[in-house]
Structures are given as C-alpha cells and as structure tokens.
Amino acid sequence: MTERRPFIAGNWKMHKTTGEARALAEALVENLKDCPHKVMVAPPFTALSAVREVLKGSPILLGAQNMCSVREGAHTGEISVLMLKDLDVSVVILGHSERRLIYGETDRLINEKVRLALEEGMEVILCVGETLEQREAGKAEQVVEEQVKRGLDGVAPEDLSRVTIAYEPVWAIGTGRTARPEDADAMHRHIRRTVASLHGTDAAEALIIQYGGSVKPSNIKALMAMENIDGALVGGASLSAENFLPIVNFHLE
Ligand SMILES: O=C(CO)COP(=O)(O)O
Numbered sequence: 001m002t003e004r005r006p007f008i009a010g011n012w013k014m015h016k017t018t019g020e021a022r023a024l025a026e027a028l029v030e031n032l033k034d035c036p037h038k039v040m041v042a043p044p045f046t047a048l049s050a051v052r053e054v055l056k057g058s059p060i061l062l063g064a065q066n067m068c069s070v071r072e073g074a075h076t077g078e079i080s081v082l083m084l085k086d087l088d089v090s091v092v093i094l095g096h097s098e099r100r101l102i103y104g105e106t107d108r109l110i111n112e113k114v115r116l117a118l119e120e121g122m123e124v125i126l127c128v129g130e131t132l133e134q135r136e137a138g139k140a141e142q143v144v145e146e147q148v149k150r151g152l153d154g155v156a157p158e159d160l161s162r163v164t165i166a167y168e169p170v171w172a173i174g175t176g177r178t179a180r181p182e183d184a185d186a187m188h189r190h191i192r193r194t195v196a197s198l199h200g201t202d203a204a205e206a207l208i209i210q211y212g213g214s215v216k217p218s219n220i221k222a223l224m225a226m227e228n229i230d231g232a233l234v235g236g237a238s239l240s241a242e243n244f245l246p247i248v249n250f251h252l253e
Helices: 018-031 045-055 081-086 097-103 107-119 132-136 140-151 157-162 181-199 201-206 220-224 241-248
Strands: 007-011 038-042 061-064 091-094 123-128 163-167 208-212 231-234
Touching (some): 007 091, 007 241, 018 045, 018 241, 038 091, 045 061, 091 107, 107 123, 107 140, 123 140, 132 140, 140 181, 157 163, 157 201, 163 181, 181 201, 181 208, 220 231, 231 241
Parallel strands (some): 007 038, 007 231, 061 091, 091 123, 123 163, 163 208
C-alpha cells in the first residue's frame, strides 16, 4: 500500500479582514512548527499579502481560493495566476462547489483554470462533489466521475503529482452533516479508480484525495482512518486556531 502524506487545508472562504487573517496565521505558525502533515491555508485574496508575511519561514503553504482562466488581459475583477505567484501562492483551489453553483462555473472553465495553473507551476486542489438531489437520484458516482474526468482533461501525466482532488459533497458543506466515513471512502475509491483509468494505477495510488464537508475536531480521526481519505479541506472549522489545530494534529488526539 502506498504511504500518502496527509494534507490538511483550510479554506477561509469570504471571511477575515487582514488583521483577523494575520492573527489566525500567527497562531497557526506558532503551533504547527513540528507538524508532520502538509498544511495549507487559503485566505481571501485581500489577505494573501498579510498572511504571506506571517507564513515566511514556516512550513504552512499559502493557497488561493480561485483564479482567472486566462493568464492576463481585460478581465475586470479577476485575479490572475501571475498575481498569485507574485505573492508566493503555491496552491490554488479550483472548482469549489460554491464557484460552480453560485457563480455558474462549468467543468470546461474549471479545466482551463486547472491547466493554466499547472502550466504555471502551481499545485491545484480540484474540488468535486454531488448535490443532495444528485445523490438521492443515485447519480453521485457518475456526477463525480464526470467532474474528475472533465476537470483533468488534457492534464499531462507528469503534472498529476501537483494535483489534489477534494471530494466535497455539497449537502455536507456548512451543514454540520458530515458524510459517513465509509461513504466518503467509497467515493474516494471511485475517484482513485477513475484517475487510474486516465493515468494508470501508480499515479492514482499516489494521488492525495481530501474529504471536505463539515470536518471538525470530533470527526477528523474517523475520516482519516479510512484507506482512501488522505486529507481534509476544511471550511468553517478552519476559521479559528482552536478548531483547526486539533484537526491538523489529528494524529495526536
Ligand atoms: O467547502 C468546504 C471547504 O472547501 C467545507 O466547508 P465546511 O467545512 O464549512 O463544511
């Protein structure tokens, strides 16, 4: 069995002023000096610069929550990959369900972003996940498989090591309702098989697949105990050190 290093990421969504972001980042840096896991925080764009200063010299990676699908140009209100790189952002979250459902992002647009980010040397967290309606209609696996295939379309095999997939069932996001670890694991296995069909079993075995959706200190351990769950993409519980630290340090609990 392949050993995969756990990857715990905090998605701060549209929360935190620069001062608040700096304070949270300071608490994380102070307490995660010896953490064996890969850790990332994704503040809002406006706080990237402030958090970058705090993270300097720390193993915590700086992430962004989105980026534009084109390199530069007349795209009022957008943020480019070059701007992110300029701020030492090394990971970008793409295809989050809030981008898909509130802002109408399609698999095609998300795929353009994935390819551009990889071309520019970034790491990508590609988010996938079904809605409650799709799950109740028995279509969860099919929906997620299509999102994975379309999201990764045209990605070179050698770039796959810079891709993490986050399985975030929409019905579990911000609802307090977490997927049962066994159900999440089954979907992660399906995602791994899908990636194996595209890029071979070695690449699929090495792939980090995060679970996201109401991850908390009380459920992280059971989730991480599953064979195919390699990390977590945490929303609400990443907004305070009190909740995020025990999640990141799940191995000590
Ligand atoms: O969307 C999420 C992370 O990207 C999950 O959010 P919650 O942890 O708040 O459910």
